Amino acid sequence: MDKRKNLGKNIFGKLITYITLIITFSFLLFPIYWIFTMVFKPTNDIIAYPPTFSFQPTLKGILYVLGLEEATAIGTTAGFRSYFLIGVRNSLIVVVSSILISLIVGLPAAYILARYKFKGKEDIAFTILSFRFAPPLLVIIPLYLLFSRIGLYNTHIALIWVYQLISIPMILWIVRGYIEDIPIEIDQAGMVDGYSRIYIFLRLILPLAKGGIAAGTLLAFIYSWNNFIFGMVLASTSVQPVTVQAMRYLTTDTLMYREIAAICIGAALPLLILAVFLQRYLISGLSMGAIRR
Amino acid sequence: MPKISLKNVTKRFDKVVALNNLSIDIEDGEFFVILGPSGAGKTTFLKVIAGLENPESGEIYFNGNLVNNIVTPKRDVALTFEEYSLYPHFTVFNNIASPLKSPSSKVKYNSKQLKEKVDSVAKMLNINQLLDRLPSELSGGQKQRVAIGRALIKEPQVLLFDEPLAHLDAKIRNQLRTEFHFLKEKFRTTTIYTSHDYKEAISLGDRIMFLDKGEIQQIGTPEEIYNFPKNIIVARNVGWPDINLFDCSINSENNQLYCPEGDFAFDISGSILQLLKNYGESEYIIGARPHYISFSEKPSDVYNLKATCGITETLDNQLIVNLKIKDMNLTLSVDNPDLSLRKNQQLWLHFNDQSLMFFNKKTNENVKIRQ
Numbered sequence: 032m033d034k035r036k037n038l039g040k041n042i043f044g045k046l047i048t049y050i051t052l053i054i055t056f057s058f059l060l061f062p063i064y065w066i067f068t069m070v071f072k073p074t075n076d077i078i079a080y081p082p083t084f085s086f087q088p089t090l091k092g093i094l095y096v097l098g099l100e101e102a103t104a105i106g107t108t109a110g111f112r113s114y115f116l117i118g119v120r121n122s123l124i125v126v127v128s129s130i131l132i133s134l135i136v137g138l139p140a141a142y143i144l145a146r147y148k149f150k151g152k153e154d155i156a157f158t159i160l161s162f163r164f165a166p167p168l169l170v171i172i173p174l175y176l177l178f179s180r181i182g183l184y185n186t187h188i189a190l191i192w193v194y195q196l197i198s199i200p201m202i203l204w205i206v207r208g209y210i211e212d213i214p215i216e217i218d219q220a221g222m223v224d225g226y227s228r229i230y231i232f233l234r235l236i237l238p239l240a241k242g243g244i245a246a247g248t249l250l251a252f253i254y255s256w257n258n259f260i261f262g263m264v265l266a267s268t269s270v271q272p273v274t275v276q277a278m279r280y281l282t283t284d285t286l287m288y289r290e291i292a293a294i295c296i297g298a299a300l301p302l303l304i305l306a307v308f309l310q311r312y313l314i315s316g317l318s319m320g321a322i323r324r
Numbered sequence: 325m326p327k328i329s330l331k332n333v334t335k336r337f338d339k340v341v342a343l344n345n346l347s348i349d350i351e352d353g354e355f356f357v358i359l360g361p362s363g364a365g366k367t368t369f370l371k372v373i374a375g376l377e378n379p380e381s382g383e384i385y386f387n388g389n390l391v392n393n394i395v396t397p398k399r400d401v402a403l404t405f406e407e408y409s410l411y412p413h414f415t416v417f418n419n420i421a422s423p424l425k426s427p428s429s430k431v432k433y434n435s436k437q438l439k440e441k442v443d444s445v446a447k448m449l450n451i452n453q454l455l456d457r458l459p460s461e462l463s464g465g466q467k468q469r470v471a472i473g474r475a476l477i478k479e480p481q482v483l484l485f486d487e488p489l490a491h492l493d494a495k496i497r498n499q500l501r502t503e504f505h506f507l508k509e510k511f512r513t514t515t516i517y518t519s520h521d522y523k524e525a526i527s528l529g530d531r532i533m534f535l536d537k538g539e540i541q542q543i544g545t546p547e548e549i550y551n552f553p554k555n556i557i558v559a560r561n562v563g564w565p566d567i568n569l570f571d572c573s574i575n576s577e578n579n580q581l582y583c584p585e586g587d588f589a590f591d592i593s594g595s596i597l598q599l600l601k602n603y604g605e606s607e608y609i610i611g612a613r614p615h616y617i618s619f620s621e622k623p624s625d626v627y628n629l630k631a632t633c634g635i636t637e638t639l640d641n642q643l644i645v646n647l648k649i650k651d652m653n654l655t656l657s658v659d660n661p662d663l664s665l666r667k668n669q670q671l672w673l674h675f676n677d678q679s680l681m682f683f684n685k686k687t688n689e690n691v692k693i694r695q
Binding site: 214216217219220221222223224225226227230235238239 | 371374375376395396397398401402403405407409410411412413422423426427428429474478
């Protein structure tokens with residue numbers, strides 16, 4: 032009898048859990064669903080009021096965005112160019128290079144901030160973190176002027192450089208937290224065994240901190256990929272990342288909602304896939320290493 | 325020439341003094357045990373010798389050479405850590421082989437020689453069937469054996485063991501302690517070994533240093549530490565069951581010592597009385613090892629102190645008796661576990677005054693030692 036009572040309780044509890052989850056998820060996922068349908072909607076249905084759920088699907092938006100069909104409405108800049116693919120290429124160049132540089136710089140820095148004692152250590156660490164919460168608009172005008180002056184405006188290098196503001200703090204703080212969780216005795220055992228600090232860092236600490244490196248890299252990738260403002264101000268079409276390329280379809284004549292939606296979905300897709308497969312690193316990274324596995 | 329000398333070494337962590345002005349010589353081939361409660365500075369002592377911690381002041385000498393500025397990888401010491409600190413991503417083989425593969429290794433080995441060396445060490449420690457495993461697949465005792473193997477294979481000038489038996493089950497602990505005797509005989513390497521367990525220290529140590537709050541309380545042979553503790557701190561931490569400590573004052577008229585807590589007095593011999601009188605205090609703290617108090621179930625001239633039996637327990641082939649004289653608690657132990665005593669039974673005690681210790685009430689130091 033007791034068992035049945037428990038069972039009833041469980042079903043009731045589960046029911047509430049699922050209802051809450053369904054409400055939350057529909058709230059969060061509906062905008063994505065709506066944008067996703069926009070990709071296949073004819074223009075009339077997109078701007079229809081009241082909004083319509085039934086429509087005649089079309090692939091025109093995707094064809095335009097991939098440059099397989101001429102998007103006449105863009106006017107002068109029109110042609111068989113895929114702004115989406117140019118954007119993806121630029122995003123990959125900028126994001127991957129900037130993360131590589133951040134790893135090369137950030138991992139040794141994380142080790143030193145985790146293990147060495149020196150004056151002003153916390154100040155340095157905090158200053159680096161503050162790059163994350165300083166508003167980008169604060170620095171973007173001076174940077175624009177600076178880069179124009181030294182000839183870096185509209186180059187990949189400029190964006191890679193500025194993206195360090197995003198990826199270094201991410202990688203450094205998350206990996207530092209992970210390294211601090213590794214007992215210092217591992218380093219000391221290495222020293223007693225006769226190894227140098229560099230060997231200890233490369234062979235003992237890095238392999239043990241790989242969860243943190245994965246988490247930091249993943250988060251840095253997401254934040255860098257999603258960045259909009261740096262690319263918009265510091266570069267033009269040939270260099271701008273995929274997030275900014277959506278603006279190509281905002282013309283003086285029309286707002287090409289369908290194509291914008293297509294680029295948005297295309298830009299978000301890689302991140303969605305990453306997030307699904309690397310969830311556990313994402314969670315541990317977001318909690319700065321406080322939750323493991 | 326002593327193998328290792330520390331001269332006035334002081335180490336602080338912020339405001340906590342871990343080692344306070346320590347000076348000690350450790351001889352070549354000696355098995356030197358540092359005994360002390362947790363937080364005494366034992367680990368810091370080892371890490372200072374290994375060069376993992378730099379002292380604020382003082383000098384460290386190996387064979388008469390100052391090593392303060394020599395970094396750990398060049399010091400030719402091996403250290404096992406209290407929590408083993410094996411490399412989690414290396415196999416047992418690679419953990420043990422690690423010191424031989426390092427750039428600081430005295431001899432360069434090819435992979436065949438390396439395998440032979442690791443095999444012989446592993447065989448000696450009974451872990452030769454575990455070489456392919458990862459540390460996470462080992463029990464505590466096995467991990468400690470791997471850590472010991474990693475230290476021994478280096479054949480260093482000095483071996484440092486930090487509480488190697490502290491976290492093991494009683495059975496494994498006894499087993500491994502016996503093996504330490506074997507290793508001690510076989511290698512005769514200068515060894516510094518820390519422990520918080522006096523039995524381990526007494527069993528293994530050529531000499532024992534009792535450390536408390538970063539200060540040396542006593543250095544001596546196991547017998548000296550047990551029978552002539554320099555002060556109450558050492559007396560209390562060495563020996564089990566705990567030493568009985570109670571106040572007393574001299575009554576010179578009838579050559580007796582009076583204990584106010586239990587409201588009783590007992591005779592002492594003239595030589596002890598003379599010793600206490602020469603020392604000059606009128607009140608002392610008596611230390612009586614449970615083993616050195618004898619009792620009888622019937623009163624007599626010798627057994628003339630009445631006590632009431634409390635709880636008894638049998639442990640390690642000893643009968644431990646808790647008893648009371650008025651309100652004063654006493655513990656005594658006898659090597660006769662078959663003896664049956666009833667609770668509240670009357671017992672008659674005798675203090676063997678030659679085995680009693682007397683401590684200065686103000687300074688806590690042992691009166692006999694100062695003579």
